[in-house]
Amino acid sequence: MTGDRSRRSARGNRWGLAVVGVVLLAAGLASLAAGLGLFGRGLADSALLGPPVREVLGQQWVPYVVVAAAVVAAFLALRWLMAQGFNDTVGRLVLERGDEGRVEMSESVARGALEEEVADYPGVRRVHARLTESTDAPHLRLALTLDADADVAGVWRRVRSEALANLRRALDLEQVPTVVRMSMTAPAKNPRRILA
Structure with a gap:
């Protein structure tokens, strides 16, 4: 289900950012503690890339490990970016499910109507609608752009009593959780005057 996927993605984002x-x-605090001499004066006074570190970095296998780590980091970053781009709109809506199969409708048909x-x-x-979350129990996101002089309460009443009721009937659902976002258009700066 798409809603579960977006919740998992958000949870993964939070965990990933928390771990990083x-x-x-921890690295910053350890560096600060070493610089202040909490791990001994010798470590605080030594160069960052002292002879032991330079010896390890001079090993033949180090460049391969660095490249492998960079590839893994790039793969994880790319996967994270792709997860951000997922659209949570459902592709099809399941109207009926039975032993012999199921009846589906394209989301674009319900949205378009x-x-x-x-x-x-x-x-x-302007109207923009999206059916999201689940194919069996979709949620609706409805964005309306109204004229500056529109009756906002009247539009809301009609959306609730007519449009949403028709959508619930068409999808044969008791409820369709909905978020309605309304915005007003700014009046024209230089309205054209019609001369009679």
Whole structure:
């Protein structure tokens, strides 16, 4: 399910950032402690790349380990970036499921019908809808751009009592959790005057 995937992605982001933060914090505190002489005066007074470190870095296998670590880090970073780009919109909606199969509808059909209906309401300039989370129990995100003089409460009442009711009936669902975001368009700066 897409909602589970996005929640897992968000949880992975939090854990990944927490682990990186803890590692960097530990490295910083260890460096500070070494510089202040908490691990002994000899370590505090020695060069960062002293003879033992230079000897290890001069080994033949070190460049291969560095390249391997860089490839793993690049792979993990690329995977993380790809996970951020996942769209949580469902592709198909399951209307009925039985022993012989299931009946599906394309998300774009349900979304298109809803957008077309709401776009006809007075005062609505633009509509953008997305059905997300799950194919069996979708959630709706509806973004409306209204004219500056639109009746906001009236549009909201019609969306709730007509458009959402029609969507629930079409999908044969008791409820479709919905987030409605409304914004107003700015009035034109230089309205054209119509001369009679």
